[in-house]
Amino acid sequence: MYAQKPGAARSAVVLHVPHSSRTLTPAARGSILLDDAALSRELDHMTDAHTDLIAARAAAAATVTPWTHRNLLSRLVIDPERFPDEREEMRAVGMGAVYTRTSHGGRLRPDDPDHERELLAAHFVPYAAAFTRLVDARLSATGRAVVIDVHSYPARALPYELHSAGARPAICLGTDDHHTPPWLLDAARRAFADCGEIGLNTPFAGCYVPLKHYDRNPDVSALMIEIRRDVYMTEPGGAPTDGLPAVARALTALIDAVSGPAARPAP
Numbered sequence: 098m099y100a101q102k103p104g105a106a107r108s109a110v111v112l113h114v115p116h117s118s119r120t121l122t123p124a125a126r127g128s129i130l131l132d133d134a135a136l137s138r139e140l141d142h143m144t145d146a147h148t149d150l151i152a153a154r155a156a157a158a159a160t161v162t163p164w165t166h167r168n169l170l171s172r173l174v175i176d177p178e179r180f181p182d183e184r185e186e187m188r189a190v191g192m193g194a195v196y197t198r199t200s201h202g203g204r205l206r207p208d209d210p211d212h213e214r215e216l217l218a219a220h221f222v223p224y225a226a227a228f229t230r231l232v233d234a235r236l237s238a239t240g241r242a243v244v245i246d247v248h249s250y251p252a253r254a255l256p257y258e259l260h261s262a263g264a265r266p267a268i269c270l271g272t273d274d275h276h277t278p279p280w281l282l283d284a285a286r287r288a289f290a291d292c293g294e295i296g297l298n299t300p301f302a303g304c305y306v307p308l309k310h311y312d313r314n315p316d317v318s319a320l321m322i323e324i325r326r327d328v329y330m331t332e333p334g335g336a337p338t339d340g341l342p343a344v345a346r347a348l349t350a351l352i353d354a355v356s357g358p359a360a361r362p363a364p
């Protein structure tokens with residue numbers, strides 16, 4: 098389950114909000130071994146709370162309205178940003194596309210390949226297809242697509258993190274060698290300059306590109322924005338603080354900077 102909000106016909110920008118929801122399907126809830134209190138704590142740690150609000154505010158204030166693709170289900174159903182197979186390094190800690198471990202390394206679900214396949218077929222596959230269609234539509238309408246992935250991450254590392262020794266800046270920009278051009282990275286550095294220190298690929302790296310275009314299509318640009326949660330909310334799982342509007346304004350500035358025809362220099 099996902100929602101797509103249309104933007105301007107001339108906008109190439111797609112905001113992706115994959116981790117903001119706490120909603121589980123009955124089938125996904127049924128396979129999770131935690132009681133309600135433990136599940137609520139796990140959702141507090143793993144949900145990128147209020148990133149949907151940040152994206153919606155930023156989109157509404159943008160000069161050229163971007164397109165938005167939002168996951169309406171929790172990442173504890175499926176995580177749309179993980180590879181659904183052996184390519185995924187997070188499988189090693191029980192956090193491939195279908196998590197079997199909690200953020201603290203405890204058991205989340207039994208190992209059940211049939212259930213995993215059902216969840217992937219019911220949610221992962223249609224989600225990826227819809228996102229790809231949205232990117233393809235921006236490509237045909239404007240000749241390019243700019244995917245901006247909107248996440249947040251906890252100020253203190255959770256045990257599941259594979260690269261937890263890295264710096265935890267206020268804003269972490271996740272890049273890809275083939276899909277993050279210098280103009281996009283520069284625009285993000287300028288837009289978020291007033292939000293605090295900015296780091297590159299630490300503590301989380303990379304950005305989401307539909308597999309159809311991954312490593313293939315230079316007209317699809319992408320960048321991940323990971324906002325450290327104490328910048329805009331009370332951790333874990335609490336309300337937004339008065340830091341949120343500044344983050345939303347910074348995202349608007351980034352959208353505006355890369356929406357114009359001059360954003361991408363002629364080859």
Ligand SMILES: [Zn+2]
Pocket residue numbers: 116145247248249
């Ligand atoms: Zn996230």
